[in-house]
Amino acid sequence: MNKKFDNMMDNKWWQEIAVVAFSFTLFTLKNDWMLFSSLASILMGIFLYFILYLHAQFNRFFLLPILFKGQRPVTYLFLTLLTVIVFSVVLYEITTLEMFSKCHLYQNSHQRSYAYQLASVLGTLVCILSPIIVFKFYRIHKKQTDETLLFNQMQLNALKGQLNPHFLFNTFNTLYGISLEFPERTSDLIMKVSQLMRYQLESNNKQCVSLEDELEFINSYVQLEKERVSYRCDITYDSKIDNENAYKVSPMLLIAFIENAFKHGTCAIEKCFVRIIVTVENGLLHLHVVNSIPKKKTGVISTKIGLKNTIERLKLIYGEDYKLDIQDDKNTYIVDLKLQLKKFV
Template sequence: MFEKSLKNTILINIGAFLLVLILELLSGWMIADRYDTPFSFFLWGFKYAINIMAVIWINHFVLIPYFFDKKRYFIYGLLLIGSIFLVAYLEAYANNNWAGVTKTSLFHFYTTGTGMAAFFLRRNMIIQRENAEKEKLQKEMELTYLKEQVNPHFLFNSLNSIYSLSREQSPETPDLVMQLSELMRYQLESSKKEFVLLKEEIEFVENYLLLEEKRLSKRCTVEFLIKGDLSGLMIAPMLLIPFVENAVKHGAQSTNEQSTIDISVSIKNNTLHFCVVNSKPHKVSSLKRIGLGLENVRRRLNLLYPNSHILKIADKEKKYHVNLSIDLAVSKFKKAVND
């Protein structure tokens, strides 16, 4: 990384020197006939380019890092003015008077100011790029952490369901274990991807509901409605399941009363509208309603779809409503960029 940065710095400064040299030669083209040969004219332009770049290099590589960046502004100003006058004196006093030194100094103030503007602009762009890379890395690390948290949370809830059936010695327990293994296989495979097909994610949610429905069928009615074309749309994996788990855990699973879970999925203009409504038991637990799963999914939504989602949760007297809208065109764009 250091070698690459050094190489870039050298190439940029060589390019800047050549640009200044060309500008000097073009600006003096009208007086080229004053010189005996084209080579002597070129040497004149080369000398002036060296003098201009000397002040710029002293400023960039010595004065700015050792004085300006350390907030020693007064000393920095004195040394910068002194270096400009010194170079102007060496350049102009041998052939001119003090008026020539003053004129040359003013010219060097202009060129040094232009060089400083270019220097700080480039440095600001580098800092912004580095900050953007750091932010992206931090975001990826946080998303990975949140995604890894979903795995044990989902497994814990699913195992609880199978454990309840095993205690009842239900003959469906082996089939449910196999069904859970299929769900876990999908989860492990999808966790390696940034985006998955929305159709596959919805099928995963359906299969999870089928698993829970076998255990809760006697006291829970589940409705699952899908409208619109799901084909070709992508979504971040394991983003919808926490809302469904929450409906099961805090609705049907928390009471022996008859309960309902209504889930609807609709697609309009690449926008997913996901709605989950579950009935609430008469005796509401004193525990906090929003669990780890929903906290994680809130954070993932803010990271993955910061300006492209709307999440509304309404905790009413008899019903718990979750309405989520996501612009899935963002997923398409991100996947295209990453590919």
């Protein structure tokens, strides 16, 4: 029951419905709707409420950004006062129309006065905006809390994965095999391994790193995989950034999709391929990863935790500013990720 209530609290549509129901109830009680039996009066009352609701939404979407984003409180107060006057005049003029007089609304003389309409506009504005602002800050606070919890979990997972036995076994196996046949290449491979380890350690306590650092890490990882399986696997890696040293990204965010491609795409002796393309245009990052699916797979242990955590991180960090499309057929596995990067200030 509590989980269901929390889901309703997090849902913007349910929040909107709650605000409308709250403000509409106050509006009806204020005007003694329980005494009205005429359908025309009810429809007219709904029409008047719609005008009040429209005014509140205008303030919410056009004027509040001036206060919160533009940080200009004087301008906001002036424009708010101006719109209140305009909408109260509109309501007052409507109450003077002949068709309105035929309804049973506003029977008392003071309810037809301009002061009453002005108070209605102000009161409804407060009743609608107050819960909307409360819900907004509730969502912001919850998002920040979720991000903090996820970041702590990411730190724990990173610490557990720094000395991954499977990764180290494959890496040192590669180093040993190459050192026997091509000893002159050993030092370069050791450098690549040290870069991977160093990046994991240094980025462990960071929420954001430069995109170039993340791509350099990916490149080092791909080079190691080339040493391991390039004799039977066609590996392509290409990156293109329109504005270097301008963007930041959450560390270890992209590597999960690439690890997954090598892990499942090269798990057989047969010929295979892995293609990785990263492009950035106007801050929009596009990661395209394609790998072949072997017909005869060897046993690969997969918990899929890394992929699930990455998708969850994408949701919390980038919200609606990303698009992930995964296609899995009998021959290929395709990952298309698009996300809007943030710039360094």
